[in-house]
Amino acid sequence: MLVLTLSFSLPVTEMLLKTLLNFVTDYKGFRFGKVSFEQRGTTEQHVAVVLHPRKNSKAVCSECGKPCPTYDTAPEARRFEFVPLWNIPVFFFYKMRRVTCPKHNVIVEGVPWGDGKCTQTIEQRQFLANWAKRLSWSEVAECFNTSFGKVFRAVKWMVDWGLKHRSLDGVESLGVDEIQIHKGHHYATLVYQLDDGNKRLLGIEEGHKAEALEQFFDKFNEGTEGESLRTKKIKWVCSDMWKAYLQTIGKYCTKAWNILDRFHVKSHLTDAVNETRKEDVAKLKKDGREPILKKSKYIFLKNPENLTDTQAEKLSVLVQYNLRVVRAYLMKEDFERFWEYRSAYWAGRFLDDWCNRAMRSKIEPVKKFVKMLRKHRELLMNWFKSKRLSSGAVEGFNNKVKLTLRKGYGFRTFDALQTTLFQAIGKL
Numbered sequence: 001m002l003v004l005t006l007s008f009s010l011p012v013t014e015m016l017l018k019t020l021l022n023f024v025t026d027y028k029g030f031r032f033g034k035v036s037f038e039q040r041g042t043t044e045q046h047v048a049v050v051l052h053p054r055k056n057s058k059a060v061c062s063e064c065g066k067p068c069p070t071y072d073t074a075p076e077a078r079r080f081e082f083v084p085l086w087n088i089p090v091f092f093f094y095k096m097r098r099v100t101c102p103k104h105n106v107i108v109e110g111v112p113w114g115d116g117k118c119t120q121t122i123e124q125r126q127f128l129a130n131w132a133k134r135l136s137w138s139e140v141a142e143c144f145n146t147s148f149g150k151v152f153r154a155v156k157w158m159v160d161w162g163l164k165h166r167s168l169d170g171v172e173s174l175g176v177d178e179i180q181i182h183k184g185h186h187y188a189t190l191v192y193q194l195d196d197g198n199k200r201l202l203g204i205e206e207g208h209k210a211e212a213l214e215q216f217f218d219k220f221n222e223g224t225e226g227e228s229l230r231t232k233k234i235k236w237v238c239s240d241m242w243k244a245y246l247q248t249i250g251k252y253c254t255k256a257w258n259i260l261d262r263f264h265v266k267s268h269l270t271d272a273v274n275e276t277r278k279e280d281v282a283k284l285k286k287d288g289r290e291p292i293l294k295k296s297k298y299i300f301l302k303n304p305e306n307l308t309d310t311q312a313e314k315l316s317v318l319v320q321y322n323l324r325v326v327r328a329y330l331m332k333e334d335f336e337r338f339w340e341y342r343s344a345y346w347a348g349r350f351l352d353d354w355c356n357r358a359m360r361s362k363i364e365p366v367k368k369f370v371k372m373l374r375k376h377r378e379l380l381m382n383w384f385k386s387k388r389l390s391s392g393a394v395e396g397f398n399n400k401v402k403l404t405l406r407k408g409y410g411f412r413t414f415d416a417l418q419t420t421l422f423q424a425i426g427k428l
């Protein structure tokens with residue numbers, strides 16, 4: 001096959017491109033040399049930009065950044081990817097020098113457009129990472145003629161930089177949640193900051209046992225000790241009733257009030273309603289009765305205001321039957337009142353009354369829920385001390401995380417999952 005190789009540089013175009021590159025970059029000690037448009041066939045076109053060190057400028061050590069004498073210069077130029085121009089790839093070509101550093105011996109020089117062995121310039125990584133906030137990683141790769149891996153590395157680089165430079169001072173309220181990351185028993189523990197004006201993801205750890213949360217707290221405390229440990233400055237932590245979390249929170253956040261999150265309490269009660277529904281469906285079938293509960297699952301799980309017209313109509317029919325699931329559902333809706341109380345005293349009275357009624361219902365899944373509530377009554381009542389701490393925040397984050405996971409950006413690894421979630425809700 002004949003491959004046509006074309007390479008030309010017009011003086012005017014070259015000047016224009018150099019002006020443009022000088023406008024968008026500021027590489028002290030370097031200058032742009034030959035700029036040319038290379039074309040091989042029709043697909044592999046690119047703009048090649050040669051870089052040179054300025055005369056009398058000293059190379060710097062890539063480790064410590066100090067100017068050092070040059071040891072030697074590589075015979076072959078290294079290629080770096082820059083931001084595409086009219087979607088035509090732009091490559092920098094530069095012959096790396098090695099320097100003699102008093103501290104790091106003979107070492108490769110540092111260049112302002114790159115770091116380490118990465119062949120992507122910092123500008124290109126920023127460019128890709130910014131687009132990855134709006135598009136999926138594969139869309140970014142497709143739009144800008146690059147690979148999924150390069151987009152991922154660009155985002156990861158931005159996220160790592162953000163994590164390194166973020167401030168963890170002044171964090172007073174935390175929310176702890178767990179998510180299932182794959183089918184089966186694969187979980188992650190997520191910790192959020194829930195302070196007014198600063199709500200963000202603070203950490204993700206693999207697993208949902210005590211060790212996962214301990215690992216988060218240890219990282220969170222890094223650089224602080226004794227009485228100034230960050231965990232000791234925490235005033236509020238809201239979490240699920242999960243014993244492993246409660247114990248770990250108690251161990252680390254010794255000065256904090258632990259609150260049960262409204263969202264988690266509700267989801268336990270919703271589970272109880274769903275359990276009851278399943279039992280009722282089975283019982284109707286066993287008794288040979290009409291399957292009136294068919295397609296009713298979401299009617300009982302959704303908030304009433306989110307029901308479709310058809311679902312609302314079906315619900316109004318179902319409540320006329322004396323079914324256990326209907327009673328459980330009505331109790332669930334009634335429980336919502338608990339959160340609306342202004343006075344902790346009256347809320348407590350309501351809670352005890354509700355629990356008594358629920359126990360008398362003789363519906364096993366609901367009774368199980370009541371036992372759990374009674375065991376954690378104190379934590380539940382802390383809600384009223386917290387002045388309704390960020391009631392919807394953990395739920396909002398939980399929905400956002402699920403949505404991000406569903407979009408399926410192809411997380412094969414926990415690292416990729418961490419990177420995506422920090423990018424989406426880490427406020428970096």
Ligand SMILES: [Zn+2]
Binds near residue numbers: 101
């Ligand atoms: Zn050095």
